[in-house]
């Protein structure tokens with residue numbers, strides 16, 4: 001199987017290293033500088049137990065990559081703000097049976113894929129934590145689940161692809177939409193609060209934030225309800241606690257973006273709650289305030 005990973009962020013680097021132990025993987029980078037560094041030095045992964053491992057990975061700059069590449073699997077691992085831009089490139093390096101897997105946090109990306117005729121569409125939700133600390137260096141900061149499911153299809157997952165996913169410990173689920181909303185809720189809580197308070201995930205549990213967290217979750221569950229999905233609020237809160245515990249030292253992706261002065265995913269997280277709230281006529285004051293505060297924080301840096 002020929003696998004391409006688009007996007008060399010923290011999870012892109014982690015998965016390039018991980019997959020290279022099983023299959024041929026090409027990292028399709030969004031900058032020439034990153035592709036060159038990885039070609040010369042490989043990807044350096046610091047494992048959970050603190051060991052440094054070097055992986056030789058084939059890397060290409062997407063502007064110069066070979067468009068006849070024909071990948072069997074493409075992992076789309078760019079952040080939400082860049083997602084739409086890479087879709088024409090995806091269309092140019094796939095064949096008619098390519099498995100296209102979207103790994104984004106938040107909501108909105110699946111609708112964007114609908115404008116393209118991708119036959120085998122999947123989404124992944126994961127609570128694993130990773131931190132990129134140089135263009136080719138990543139630290140694995142927390143274990144978590146990795147769940148994949150077909151988007152808008154009840155067809156079984158192809159046996160060869162299933163075998164590959166099992167080898168890399170990806171769980172196949174049938175109701176990915178429900179998982180996406182649950183993970184979305186977890187990210188709306190952890191990412192916005194860690195970014196605002198500038199603390200690693202674990203520290204959210206060291207201070208009194210219970211009613212703030214419950215209010216974020218309550219508003220999300222109200223909009224989810226209007227969209228025909230049922231979220232168990234207490235259950236989501238327990239999942240938030242569990243993720244904070246398992247990724248205790250991790251800087252959430254939103255905090256990493258704030259620190260790197262990059263555009264955050266707030267519009268696809270709490271901002272999406274605001275958008276859906278307006279569409280459904282539901283007041284979502286906590287998510288509105290968090291969206292405004294994170295946007296303001298990014299602008300004031």
Ligand code: KPL
Pocket residue numbers: 105126127128129186187190191201243247250251252253254
């Ligand atoms: O997905 C994450 C993120 O940082 O975006 C969590 C699970 C919160 C890990 O930090």
